[in-house]
Amino acid sequence: MGNALRFLYGECCSSSTTTTGAGTGGDGSWTNQHAHHSASASGAGVTALARDIHQFELTSRVPEGLSKHVVSSKKAQCNWYTKLSEAWAQSKPPPKSPEEVSTLVVNTLKRHKKADVEGLLSFYGLPLSQSTVEVTTSQAPPVANGAKYELSTLPVDEKAVADGDTVTVYVSTLNPREAACVPQDVQVAAVERAKARAQRNYTKADALHKQIIDAGYRMLNIHNEEVLARKYRIRLRGIDAPESSMPYGKEAKEELIRLVVGKSLKVLIFDEDRYGRCVGDIYCNGVFVQERMLKKGLVWHYGAYDKRPELEKWEKDARDKRIGLWSSSNPEKPWEWRKNRREQR
Structure with missing residues (x-):
């Protein structure tokens, strides 16, 4: 010994x-x-x-x-x-x-x-350790001033992109930060689900997975291996995309899909909005996603909530080139569009 x-x-x-x-x-x-x-x-x-x-x-x-x-x-x-x-x-x-x-x-x-x-x-009540699943992290700049924490996500699914400024991501609970806060009942449900699947008791396995999902987690298949992951809804900080029924709403969503789907992301979280979404900056393989969306003229700089001058400049450059939504002489602001719809209701 x-x-x-x-x-x-x-x-x-x-x-x-x-x-x-x-x-x-x-x-x-x-x-x-x-x-x-x-x-x-x-x-x-x-x-x-x-x-x-x-x-x-x-x-x-x-x-x-x-x-x-x-x-x-x-x-x-x-x-x-x-x-x-x-x-x-x-x-x-x-x-x-x-x-x-x-x-x-x-x-x-x-x-x-x-x-x-x-x-x-x-x-033994021990914390889950580093993931054995290889996750590609993006080569993003250091954590910016004011960021509360950083997420390294699992690969993003296409259905997770809601529109041009919102995406749902999952983070493995074997990540050290996540390991410390996984509820005990979720850990037990994950283990019991694996046992039920091994016994081909899929009814029990599905019921346990629903319990996991209701708690804000999900079992994902990554490289043919089941991974317990925590769900985060991310609102991209500093931009506002056209709604789906607005001009360029569809194009904004498609561009975000091209940028993030199938890839692991680095997300810097700064705040939480009134809908419970995490507000953050997203990087994918070294690309700052908000920068790409602004430069392509597919989103607005959300100046009321974000005063960063670089975002303002990227929007101005796209506007001057009249690309994307700026090909219209007077595109409707998405926040005004939403306000008008609320007033009509």
Whole structure:
């Protein structure tokens, strides 16, 4: 047993053995009433995993209850703990924080089923670690002043583009920022859905997916692998596209589709609007999407909400060249169009 693992186990061994009623189950599993999955802190998950690896080294038994969170057999679970014991002993420096332990688990079991890795982390209340799915991030400028946070999205679907200034994106929950805030019931539903699909119980799997969707998440198939992702509706900052029934409304949407569909995006989030959408700047393979839309004359600079001079200049350049919607001598402003429709109703 590695020194770091022995130290962690020693820290919790005396108290846990007197309070959890630990013992061995008749089915080859390690009985532990510590209730890993409901641990209130990831730190407790670190010590619980260290203890269970130690017990596995002594008994060759895995924790009872783990099978409720993973899809593979007890024989496969024993293989995991053998690998984790070796990896922990060889790691230099040894992992101590929940994030470090999660990374060790993912790297050690990266060739195993994703549902099993996520289920194991969920069992111990550990945060989901870096995604094993390759996501192409755009070569965007550094985070601008005032940005609250940054999103690196999964590839965008065509149906996700609502119009020329709104797009729905998904971010993998294995992204470190997202991993910290995935609701426990969503993690459990994702694991249970994978088990239901493996058993071909598609009715149960669909019901669990609806539960996931209702919580603002979705299971996506990326490179033939199921990924749990969080949904974000993005309103492109600083521009306003013509509505679909207005001149160039269709063209604006089609251009945004050409720019983002099938690609991973970098999104800098600055605010949230009254409809619950995140207001942000979108970059795709180094291209600033709002700049492209303005220069093609397909959107307006939304000067009432964004005073950036470069956006004003890009609109003026397109207007001077009379391209896109500026081919009309007096195009109707989309915000005035919406106001007129509200007043008519």
